[in-house]
Each structure stands twice: as structure tokens, then as C-alpha cells.
Amino acid sequence: MINLVPGKSLLKFDSQLPLYNWLYPMKGQDLDTVTHGELFTSVDTAYVRGRSLYFHIPFCDTICTFCTLNRGIGHTGDEAVEAYVQALVKEVAIKARHASVTALPITAIFFGGGSPSILTAGQIRRIGQAIHTHFDMSQLREFCFEVEVKSVTEEKCAAMRDIGVNKVRFGCQSFDPTYRRLFNITASVEQTYAAVEMFSRYFEWTSLDMIYGMHGQSFEQFSSDIEQAMALGTGTMELYPITNIVTQAPLHHGYAAKGLQPLSFTHKMAMTIYLNQYLRASGWQQHNGHGFLRLPEGHVREPQFISRAYTNIYNEYCWAYHDLDLIGFGSSAISQVDRFTVMNDENRVSYTKRLLEEDDFRINVSVADDLPWARGLVLRLPYFGFVEKSLIPWEHIPAEMVDKLGRLVDEGLLEEDEKEYRVTELGWIWYVDMMYYLSPADDQRILDEFVELKDRTRGITDGDRRTLPLTPIGGGGTAGAPACGTGCGSAARPPARVLQGAV
Ligand code: SF4
Known part of the structure; x- marks a missing residue:
């Protein structure tokens, strides 16, 4: 449980959530299995303002130890990759039989993975052709393709550009x-x-x-990484604090072998503030919770903290207002349409087999009680730094959430005028905790349980998450105890009563 700490301090929550993104809502959903046909004939699109598409390519040449995405080993030209591409193209055709899928123009497309750049140029063109055949692309504003630098070639870049890709995103992670x-x-x-x-x-x-x-990263090493990242010359950068609880055990064994200790969350928060100031001083401006835009020469910085000059358009459909939806293709891809959340088969082998052998089949669907009316406030506002009040269906927003928004304004984390709520510079430091704070109690419980489950995972080390108190209260408590040497991380967490007492 994370609590808001009122008062004149920069430390606005008593601990930091060790996660940086999740879906909303998580609670209040019944599980069902239906065919694509049954699902998409029930979807109501009358209220939908915009739509994006996601394509998952779950293959990588090598596996990175910090990565928790759905992927496995696969190389350019492999038979398994070719079969997967055939399945993906068929999934597009199956879904596109339904007007609720094709009626709306597409605003953004994202190819993620895995490493979509392991596809051959021909495979990229075939998937692109399927998209252009079935969807209205007249209003497409962003087509983003994730690449891994070893596997990308001039021929593949040409194929990407020819199907409409206007943005590539790649990971360097550290120099x-x-x-x-x-x-x-x-x-x-x-x-x-x-x-x-x-x-x-x-x-x-x-x-x-x-x-x-x-683990063990110094400010000097961090500065060097920032400098070298800026020197690469990209127009935008996304910089993420590592999410230790979902990274792989071999990474933590590697840290242990080198004697590298986890950083406390207070240390990481200081790095986050330093990062923003460093980039601002170097001609960049933040455009969401993790993203930075290199400002053009002579550009006058916008008055608000978060830039409006640039955004990751696809992300606006993930951490979205209630009336923007998303359809996913490929193994483990998620769709959020109407009251339904669908996660495709997470196993790429069975996903491929089923699609190639059957014409339609049953898929797992979560059915919510209602539309996610509050999603714009819970996820979008903290992550993108503002919401337009006119786009929030206030008649569906619980009074408790309106009270919480008022408290965040009182604490200087948000500011408001008649048109919008905006995250302040102070609020930006705490945007993840604000997402948690604005979530309904049932969703908070699910997040707490997930974190506790991960804490119990053997071999994973994480830093002290407390921000307050920084010293033990009342003597005899474990609040100031050092991190557990066994690597479970759990002993570093103070008992709940200490956290409650700090509020
Ligand atoms: S290349 Fe990307 S998707 Fe593949 S293992 Fe590394 S981080 Fe994960």
C-alpha cells in the first residue's frame, strides 16, 4: 500500500511503486471465451473517437537479461518465423470480416516484439499489404516499427518505409x-x-x-550514458528506470557476481530528477513519463512542463481516454475494445498452429462491467501530463476520484484551470504513484499482490522503496533495516503499520 503524504515537502508518497505501466481497469472483469466472430459482432464502436493497431513479432536473435516481453529465439529466414507471418496475415483477414474492426480509420500502428526487424523485407511487405488492404489508413499519423540494430538492413528499411513506417525505435539501454x-x-x-x-x-x-x-550505477556512469545517448543524434529518447521485480534472475546473479548492490528508490528518484534537469539544460523537453524530445534549434520552450509539440501517438491509445481503442495482432497481443480486453494466445507455437489450421476459434476475453470511463484520469493524466476536462465523462467518475484529484492539486502535484488538469514539475517525479493513487481500491490491491508475489521470487534483488521515514520510527522497528542479503528483497520492506503511521 502506498500513501499520499500531505505537507510542504517534495516527498509526496511514503514509498515508490516498483512498476511503471499497467492496464486499466484490472478489476471488475469476468472471463469468457468467444470466437472472433462473436466478439466483434458485439463490439459497439458508436462512441469511439480513434483507433490504433498493434502487431507483435515475438522473435529475437539473442535474449536480453532485463527483458520480460513475450519473445523467444528466432532469426531472419527461419521457417517458424515464416509460419508465424502467415498466421498473422490470416488473423488480420479473420478480424477484418467484421465492420466493427474495419469501420474506423486507423490513427497509429506499432510493430513491437521481440524484434520486428528480424522479418525479411518480403515478410514486412506482406504484413503491410494485409494492413493496407483491410484498414482505412487515410488518417494514419504514426507508424512505428521496433528494430534491433544487428538485424536491420537497407533493404528492410526500404520495405518499412514503403508500407508507411515513419518512425523507428530501438534499444541501446547503456553504453x-x-x-x-x-x-x-x-x-x-x-x-x-x-x-x-x-x-x-x-x-x-x-x-x-x-x-x-x-545495481551499482553511479551518477558519473549515468551522466556518461546520457551524454553518449544525446550524441547519437536521434530526435527523441525514452529513458526508463529499470523495473527490477520483473527482470530475469540471471541478471541479478550477474549483479551478485560483480558485487553490485541495488539502488534505493530514493537514489533512483534523484537520478530521475537529475536526468530531466540534464536534458532540459541540453535543449530537450520531456513529452511523457519517460520520453524526451530534442528541441529544434531556436525553439522557444513551451510554458508547461510536459511538451505538447510531440507525443508518441500510439501510446495515447494504451494510456488512453475511455473512447480511444486498440486492436492487437499476434501472440500475446492485447486488444482493448468497448468493454472487452482480449489477450491473444501467449504461446507463439500454438498461436501459429491454431490460426493456420482453423478458420475461427475461441479466444479468452475479459468483459468489464462498463466502459473504462476513468482511464483518462487514472493513466493518461499522470503519464502524458494533462487531460482535457471536456473529454472526461464526469457523470461516470466517482466522487472519490474527484476528491483525490482535488488532494493532488492541494499538494502541488497537479494544477487545474477550467479546460484541463496538468501535472506539475513536482507531480512528474511522482507520476507512477499518482497512477496508483488514482486507481480504484480493487486495482490497487491487485498491484500490491503482484508486487508482493514478485518480491517472493527467489534471486531477484531490489532497492529499498521507502521515501519516508528515512530513519527508524519509535525504536525496535525494522523500518531502517538494510536490504535482505538473501536476495528476496522482502526484509527491506517496512511493516504496514510504519507506513500507515507516516501518513
Ligand atoms: S531485443 Fe528487445 S525484445 Fe528481444 S530480448 Fe532484447 S529487449 Fe527483449
């Missing part, structure tokens, strides 16, 4: 040789520079992913 080895990153830094130069000739935008807050 430090120690962390690159611990992460099992096998591309060289030279390959990364060469790839960025190639992307600049094909795409409007290139975005770079970096990670910080690794």
Missing part, C-alpha cells in the same frame, strides 16, 4: 561495457551508430531506448 555485458546486448556501439545514420535516411523519427538505475 557502459559492464552493463551491456550484464544485459547480454550483443550489438556493438559502432553498429548502433551506423544504424542511426541509416534510419535518418529513411524515416522522419528515430527514437532511442535507454535504461538507468541498474
Whole structure:
């Protein structure tokens, strides 16, 4: 449980949630299994303002130790990859039989993984052709393709550009040789520079992913990573604090072998503040919880803390207002349409087999009691830094949530005028805790249980999450105890009564 701490302090919550994104809502949903036909003939699109598409390519040449995405080993030209592409194209055709799928124009498309760049140029073109055949692309604003720099070629870039891709996103994570080895990153830094130069000739935008807050990382190492990331020359960057509780045990064994200790969350928070100030001083501006835009030469910085000049349009459909929806294709892809959340078969082998052998089949669906009316406030506002009040269905928003918004304004985390709520510079530091705070109690409980489950996972180390109190209260308590040496992380957590007492 994380609590808001009122008062004149920068420390606004008593601990930090060790997660950075999740779906909303998580509670109040019944599980069902239906066919695509049954699902998409029940979907009501009358209220939908916009739609995006997601395509999951679950193959990578090598596996990074920090990664928790749904993926496995697969290489360019493999038979399994070709069968998967055939299944994906068929899934597009099956879903596109229904007007509720094709009636709306598509605003954004995202190819994620895995490493979509392991596809051949021909496979990229075939999937692209299926999309263009079945969907209205007249209002497409963003088509983003994740790439891994070892597997991308000029021929593949040309195929991506030809199907409409205007943005590529790739991970560098760190330039430090120690962390690159611990992460099992096998591309060289030279390959990364060469790839960025190639992307600049094909795409409007290139975005770079970096990670910080690794065990033992010093501010000097962090500064060096920021400097080198800026020097790559991409237009945008996404920098994430590492989410230890969902990374892989081998990474933590690697840390232990090198004697690298987890950083406390207070340390990570200081890195986050430092990062923002460093990039602001260097001509960048934040555009969401993790993303930064390189401001054009001579650009006058916008008055609000979070930039409005640029956004990841696809992400606006994930952490979205209630009336923006998302349809996913591929194994483990998620769709959020109407009251329904669908997660495709997580096993890419059975996903492929079923699609290739059957014409339609039953899929797992979560059915919510109602539309996710509050999603714009719970997820979008903290992550993107503002919501337009006119786009929130206030008649469906519980009074308790309106009270919480008022408390966040009182505490200086949000500001409001008649048109919008905005996250302040102070609020941005706490945006994840604000997402948790604005969630209904049932969703908070699910998040708490998930974190506790992960804490019990053997071999995973994480830093002290408390921000208050920083010293033991009342003597005899365990609040100031050091992190557990066994690696379970649980002894570092104070008893609930201490946290409650701090409020
Ligand atoms: S390349 Fe990307 S998807 Fe593949 S293992 Fe590494 S981080 Fe995960």
C-alpha cells in the first residue's frame, strides 16, 4: 500500500511503486471465451473517437537479461518465423470480416516484439499489404516499427518505409561495457551508430531506448550514458528506470557476481530528477513519463512542463481516454475494445498452429462491467501530463476520484484551470504513484499482490522503496533495516503499520 503524504515537502508518497505501466481497469472483469466472430459482432464502436493497431513479432536473435516481453529465439529466414507471418496475415483477414474492426480509420500502428526487424523485407511487405488492404489508413499519423540494430538492413528499411513506417525505435539501454555485458546486448556501439545514420535516411523519427538505475550505477556512469545517448543524434529518447521485480534472475546473479548492490528508490528518484534537469539544460523537453524530445534549434520552450509539440501517438491509445481503442495482432497481443480486453494466445507455437489450421476459434476475453470511463484520469493524466476536462465523462467518475484529484492539486502535484488538469514539475517525479493513487481500491490491491508475489521470487534483488521515514520510527522497528542479503528483497520492506503511521 502506498500513501499520499500531505505537507510542504517534495516527498509526496511514503514509498515508490516498483512498476511503471499497467492496464486499466484490472478489476471488475469476468472471463469468457468467444470466437472472433462473436466478439466483434458485439463490439459497439458508436462512441469511439480513434483507433490504433498493434502487431507483435515475438522473435529475437539473442535474449536480453532485463527483458520480460513475450519473445523467444528466432532469426531472419527461419521457417517458424515464416509460419508465424502467415498466421498473422490470416488473423488480420479473420478480424477484418467484421465492420466493427474495419469501420474506423486507423490513427497509429506499432510493430513491437521481440524484434520486428528480424522479418525479411518480403515478410514486412506482406504484413503491410494485409494492413493496407483491410484498414482505412487515410488518417494514419504514426507508424512505428521496433528494430534491433544487428538485424536491420537497407533493404528492410526500404520495405518499412514503403508500407508507411515513419518512425523507428530501438534499444541501446547503456553504453557502459559492464552493463551491456550484464544485459547480454550483443550489438556493438559502432553498429548502433551506423544504424542511426541509416534510419535518418529513411524515416522522419528515430527514437532511442535507454535504461538507468541498474545495481551499482553511479551518477558519473549515468551522466556518461546520457551524454553518449544525446550524441547519437536521434530526435527523441525514452529513458526508463529499470523495473527490477520483473527482470530475469540471471541478471541479478550477474549483479551478485560483480558485487553490485541495488539502488534505493530514493537514489533512483534523484537520478530521475537529475536526468530531466540534464536534458532540459541540453535543449530537450520531456513529452511523457519517460520520453524526451530534442528541441529544434531556436525553439522557444513551451510554458508547461510536459511538451505538447510531440507525443508518441500510439501510446495515447494504451494510456488512453475511455473512447480511444486498440486492436492487437499476434501472440500475446492485447486488444482493448468497448468493454472487452482480449489477450491473444501467449504461446507463439500454438498461436501459429491454431490460426493456420482453423478458420475461427475461441479466444479468452475479459468483459468489464462498463466502459473504462476513468482511464483518462487514472493513466493518461499522470503519464502524458494533462487531460482535457471536456473529454472526461464526469457523470461516470466517482466522487472519490474527484476528491483525490482535488488532494493532488492541494499538494502541488497537479494544477487545474477550467479546460484541463496538468501535472506539475513536482507531480512528474511522482507520476507512477499518482497512477496508483488514482486507481480504484480493487486495482490497487491487485498491484500490491503482484508486487508482493514478485518480491517472493527467489534471486531477484531490489532497492529499498521507502521515501519516508528515512530513519527508524519509535525504536525496535525494522523500518531502517538494510536490504535482505538473501536476495528476496522482502526484509527491506517496512511493516504496514510504519507506513500507515507516516501518513
Ligand atoms: S531485443 Fe528487445 S525484445 Fe528481444 S530480448 Fe532484447 S529487449 Fe527483449
